Amino acid sequence: MKDLIGLKTSIGEKIESALNAQIKVEAHSSSIYLAMASWCDYQGYDFSSDFFLEQADEERAHMMKIFHYVKNRGGKAVSPEVVNVPQDFESFRSVFEQALEQEMHVTKQFNNLADLCFKEKDFVTFQFLQWFLEEQVEEEYTMRRAIELFDVIGEEGTGAWDIDKHIPKITFDRG
Ligand code: FEO
Numbered sequence: 001m002k003d004l005i006g007l008k009t010s011i012g013e014k015i016e017s018a019l020n021a022q023i024k025v026e027a028h029s030s031s032i033y034l035a036m037a038s039w040c041d042y043q044g045y046d047f048s049s050d051f052f053l054e055q056a057d058e059e060r061a062h063m064m065k066i067f068h069y070v071k072n073r074g075g076k077a078v079s080p081e082v083v084n085v086p087q088d089f090e091s092f093r094s095v096f097e098q099a100l101e102q103e104m105h106v107t108k109q110f111n112n113l114a115d116l117c118f119k120e121k122d123f124v125t126f127q128f129l130q131w132f133l134e135e136q137v138e139e140e141y142t143m144r145r146a147i148e149l150f151d152v153i154g155e156e157g158t159g160a161w162d163i164d165k166h167i168p169k170i171t172f173d174r175g
Helices: 004-008 013-043 046-072 092-120 123-153 159-169
Strands: none
Touching: 013 046, 013 092, 046 092, 046 123, 046 159, 092 123, 092 159, 123 159
C-alpha cells in the first residue's frame, strides 16, 4: 500500500515552513500599515492614512495568497501570530522610511525563498513566487517616491499638508 502521507503534498518541509514564515511576514506588514494608517489619521494626514489602509489590505491579500497556495498544495498553512507592532512613529517622514525598510525586508525574504526553491528544486513554488517578486518592485518604488516628496516639497509651512495631498497620486508605470 502506498504511503498516504507521502502522497498528501509535494512541497517539502523546508519550503512549507519558509512559506508559513512568509505568511507571518505579510501579516506583520499588514498590521504595521494599519498602525501607520491610524497614526497618520490622528495627525491629520488623511490621504496618507487612506494610503496605508489600502496597503494594509494589500498585505493581507498577499498573506492569503500564500496561505491558499500552501493548503492547495496539500501543506498545512499556519494562521500567524502577530506581535511587536509599533503604534507610534517619530515623524510623518519616518513613517514612510519605516515602510520602505519593511518593503526592502520583504523583498529580501522573497529572494531567500526563491533561492531555497532552487536549492530544493521546487520550480512550481518558484513560479508562484514570481508574482510577489514583481510586486515588490512596485511596492519599493511607491515608498521611495513618497520619501522623495519630502525632499522635493519640504515640510515647512503647508508643506506637510501638500505632501499628504500628493501621496495618492503616486503611480507605478509597469512599462
Ligand atoms: Fe506583501 Fe509589501 O509585501
